[in-house]
Amino acid sequence: MDFTTFLWTTFAAFLTLATFSFLYKDNPFYKIAEHIVTGVAAGYFAILLWHNGLIPKLVFDRLEDGNWYVLWLDSSKPWYLIPAFLGLLMWTRFSMKWQWVSRWPMAMYIGISAGIAVPLEMSNRVNKQLYDTMATIDWANFLGQGSFNLFDVQSGLSQLIVFAGVIAGLVYFFFSKEHKGIFGGVATFGIWILMIGFGASFGFTVMARISLFINRMQFLKVWGLEAFNAAETPNPGHSAFYQIFFWLLVLLVAGYATLEIVRYAKSSVSQTRK
Amino acid sequence: MDIFERLMKLDRRWVFLFLIIVCVVTYAFDFPVPILVEPEVKAIFDFVDSLPPGEIVMVPIDYDPGSLAELHPMTYAIVEQCWRKNLKVLFTALSQNAPGMADQAIRDISDSLKVEKEYNGVAYPPREIVNGEDFVFLGYKPYPSIIILSMGQNFRLPFPTDYYGTPLDSLPMMKGVQNYDDVACVIDISGTNSTDYWISYGQGRYGFPLAIGVTGVSTAQYYPFYGSGQIFGIMGGMLGAAQYEDLADNPGLAKDGMRVQLYAHMMIIAFIILGNIGYFVSGRRAKVEGVK
Numbered sequence: 001m002d003f004t005t006f007l008w009t010t011f012a013a014f015l016t017l018a019t020f021s022f023l024y025k026d027n028p029f030y031k032i033a034e035h036i037v038t039g040v041a042a043g044y045f046a047i048l049l050w051h052n053g054l055i056p057k058l059v060f061d062r063l064e065d066g067n068w069y070v071l072w073l074d075s076s077k078p079w080y081l082i083p084a085f086l087g088l089l090m091w092t093r094f095s096m097k098w099q100w101v102s103r104w105p106m107a108m109y110i111g112i113s114a115g116i117a118v119p120l121e122m123s124n125r126v127n128k129q130l131y132d133t134m135a136t137i138d139w140a141n142f143l144g145q146g147s148f149n150l151f152d153v154q155s156g157l158s159q160l161i162v163f164a165g166v167i168a169g170l171v172y173f174f175f176s177k178e179h180k181g182i183f184g185g186v187a188t189f190g191i192w193i194l195m196i197g198f199g200a201s202f203g204f205t206v207m208a209r210i211s212l213f214i215n216r217m218q219f220l221k222v223w224g225l226e227a228f229n230a231a232e233t234p235n236p237g238h239s240a241f242y243q244i245f246f247w248l249l250v251l252l253v254a255g256y257a258t259l260e261i262v263r264y265a266k267s268s269v270s271q272t273r274k
Numbered sequence: 275m276d277i278f279e280r281l282m283k284l285d286r287r288w289v290f291l292f293l294i295i296v297c298v299v300t301y302a303f304d305f306p307v308p309i310l311v312e313p314e315v316k317a318i319f320d321f322v323d324s325l326p327p328g329e330i331v332m333v334p335i336d337y338d339p340g341s342l343a344e345l346h347p348m349t350y351a352i353v354e355q356c357w358r359k360n361l362k363v364l365f366t367a368l369s370q371n372a373p374g375m376a377d378q379a380i381r382d383i384s385d386s387l388k389v390e391k392e393y394n395g396v397a398y399p400p401r402e403i404v405n406g407e408d409f410v411f412l413g414y415k416p417y418p419s420i421i422i423l424s425m426g427q428n429f430r431l432p433f434p435t436d437y438y439g440t441p442l443d444s445l446p447m448m449k450g451v452q453n454y455d456d457v458a459c460v461i462d463i464s465g466t467n468s469t470d471y472w473i474s475y476g477q478g479r480y481g482f483p484l485a486i487g488v489t490g491v492s493t494a495q496y497y498p499f500y501g502s503g504q505i506f507g508i509m510g511g512m513l514g515a516a517q518y519e520d521l522a523d524n525p526g527l528a529k530d531g532m533r534v535q536l537y538a539h540m541m542i543i544a545f546i547i548l549g550n551i552g553y554f555v556s557g558r559r560a561k562v563e564g565v566k
Contacts, residue, residue, distance in 0.1 A: 120474045152313070197494065204494055
């Protein structure tokens with residue numbers, strides 16, 4: 001790792017620790033990290049959209065002479081003018097008098113999206129799921145492939161649980177009849193099924209959050225090794241710089257922590273006096 | 275104030291502190307934990323493993339740095355397996371910050387192919403990965419639903435050039451490759467809702483074999499599609515990535531993190547049990563004192 005890369009990696013390590021400092025309480029370090037991440041992401045996306053969306057579709061660079069040409073004036077694609085014009089109309093949002101004009105490109109976009117989405121979403125997210133819910137129970141493979149396996153989602157038992165769960169879940173959301181007797185029992189089973197579903201989602205979410213922390217630990221480990229095993233890097237001459245940057249970082253965090261402790265002690269003393 | 279009331283009033287920052295200690299300590303000591311491979315992950319591995327050399331596997335990289343922890347290991351394991359087996363990989367990026375992720379993955383995995391390695395008892399000689407021959411990175415375009423639909427007609431419609439500005443027709447790998455009919459499967463690695471688009475607008479419209487690798491947060495919502503056969507495999511979060519690494523005999527960052535996952539989860543479960551005990555006991559006490 002060269003020195004410049006190490007500098008940026010050190011900055012990333014600082015941002016990592018600054019972000020985690022929010023777990024203690026909101027603080028200036030966290031604010032700095034938050035604003036940098038938001039700004040960089042927005043800037044990156046704007047440039048990416050410009051070069052991957054706008055330029056190739058409306059403008060192209062004629063490599064032979066290096067000049068820029070507007071596509072619709074130079075090529076056989078005059079229809080590109082239409083989306084370009086509609087795109088320009090979006091900017092009327094900033095005028096109180098003309099902002100109604102921006103509804104035209106919006107209407108066009110929403111209309112096209114709905115036209116594409118409705119049949120495909122209906123077919124793939126509703127119909128196919130309905131077919132699967134109503135599938136014939138696989139009695140031959142009722143307990144799972146080979147031996148009993150509760151987690152085999154294609155076993156007959158799983159199909160039966162899905163079918164019963166869907167019906168019971170729908171019953172729970174049927175409020176035109178009081179949840180009493182058999183109907184109430186089915187609704188109760190439905191809420192249990194829903195809770196199991198939410199529990200599975202929550203468990204996965206916890207795993208995802210721990211994963212993020214693990215990744216940051218892995219990153220900090222690599223960064224730490226780079227800092228302290230500087231002799232093994234391609235630029236051992238920078239070893240002293242690595243150490244200086246690391247200890248500066250530690251000093252910064254320790255300084256803030258000390259300030260916090262002093263502030264806390266002062267507030268405790270003043271509360272005791274009251 | 276007794277122990278149960280204290281439990282109910284515990285400052286959440288103690289929970290954070292305990293969790294950090296458990297994570298750091300378990301990460302500091304390297305010890306293996308058993309990994310149970312699920313059929314939905316094995317299905318993806320078996321599919322890729324059964325492909326003859328030269329086939330094209332499409333890997334859309336649809337995640338940002340925020341999902342890197344869970345999804346990067348999946349990408350690394352799958353793409354390395356493909357390249358070791360002389361399969362070609364077609365990358366796209368349908369999420370705003372994904373091109374950077376894809377670019378980094380391509381460079382890192384290309385480097386790892388330069389040394390000889392042995393996976394599952396088979397030795398693979400080192401090889402140079404060539405852009406345009408072993409892989410093509412189409413790049414990013416906004417509006418994933420429209421892009422997925424137009425790629426079903428021809429990859430050149432949304433992507434006349436690749437990410438690096440080379441026209442697709444001048445890339446050897448893309449000769450005769452028109453649309454999804456010419457790829458063996460699509461394995462979408464996604465931290466966004468682009469997975470929904472790949473299911474509805476891609477697999478649903480064009481019928482190609484689709485597998486997905488998703489973040490832990492959204493894993494549960496995609497199991498119905500596995501049950502209905504719309505996707506042939508699913509990798510969920512870091513656990514799914516670790517299972518794939520285990521199958522590919524290519525331990526990486528996901529497998530490295532599983533011991534931390536195990537003990538962190540055990541600690542969270544312990545806190546949930548303690549919290550519930552505190553809740554029910556203090557609730558019962560309040561009832562009894564109310565009767566008095």
